[in-house]
Amino acid sequence: MDESSFQATVGFSVRDTLILFWLHSTFDQERYSVDIHDSFIEEFPGRSVRYEYVTRIARQLATEGALSVRQEHKKMYYQCTPVGKERLAKYQDLYFNRFHEILQVLDRIYYSLTKNGEKPTPPDHPLPTEFRSYFSKLLSVKDVIRYLALHLSLNRSSFYMAEVSQQLNDLFGWSPSSAYLYTVAREMEESDLLHGFWPDERRSVRHMKGTDAGAAFYPTITHSLEERVKNTRHYLNYILHFIQKDEN
Template sequence: MKALSQGDIYTIVILKVLNKRNTDYPAAILNKANDLLTHRSINRRYFYSTVAKAQGDELIKISDRTDKLIYYRITEKGMDVFKTYHKTFYPSMEAIKTVVDRLESVLKNQQLHPEKASLLHADYRSFFSRLFSAKDVIRYYTIKQLQVQPSLFMAEVSEILNEQLGWSPSIGYLYEIAHEMEEGELLVGKWNNDIRRNKRYYRLTDEGAHHFKQIEESTYVQTKQNKKYLAECLQLLV
């Protein structure tokens, strides 16, 4: 599932404003967009080109014209497109916001959730991975778990992520991150069997323990930013 592009967001805002205000001119729509999109700056030129594209796509049409202003209103096609945006993105963003809320709670309270999370729908998992830096989330949970147990292998991290967030990337990607952490001397790894080499166990190093606070803070900042983004998108889609 793809994420909302800047053009998608501008289109949604234009349709939402005209659906609520019946008719308006581009500068007034832009002012309302600034009220709705509080956590991002709007590219005026791109926004106005999106208005023109929406007209060209017959999502909006001219309703009135004065010497200086052109007023637009939403068309039936525009209403249908807005409903399609809602149907396509609202359920996924609502589900992902639940995941983000759980992660924020863990970061705030400094302890794992006692209750198991519902698994994130398979169609939404790639969107979550694009929204977040999965690397930071993996590093955070790996080091946090190694603070309470002497060693682990990455399949355990996968189980923890699924239990805590309802999401986990592939085992291959988890081991890729573990390899990076090992190269960065945050972890030290050892094969359970030098011949078969089917499991690699990891221990936390002093360097890893030292960097945990930095990783935790980075993950928290990212979580708060993504929570604001999701809340804003959900507000736009209703």
């Protein structure tokens, strides 16, 4: 996910990010605008933001009473005001729990994909309902389903899609709706990524097993999902760094 797509998805524009950065960076000390610009570029590598835009945001925040401003010679120094601290607290209330809960799910998915780092703690509750639609905007839900279904197909002689849902809940603390799960399953059968069959005449539970095409596609979907998860975790961690609730 590129930066502009991520910002559009999570509702954090460059302006939002700069406001958050200004309020956080000047919370308990004065900062010079050039210093803020340089620090921003260092904290968010690869993000191209002009110095003029950084100072424009500072002036807007000062006009709104969120930053105080003091001129020393030709330098303008800014510091967060009580109004600014209240605004920062609103960012915390609005985004912290949402991003924190989602990041825990992403960490578990990333570990499942890569086995890198320390194993995350298993989920002790599902992703809250109010965050589910938001989560589906960050990742391709279809890719998560396809990844785990293909993983099962490579390690079991057969399985059924309800097991995929259960595995998603047990491993990650999240699963999609049953309707969408079975929609993806049908698509995987149609594209020969899975082979479905009825184990008996009752036709109550359709079983799945792997195919050569599915085995060949597994590395592709794993790599694609890993990149998406890695980039999304990267940006969420940056944002969470600036809205930690213990800041105030």
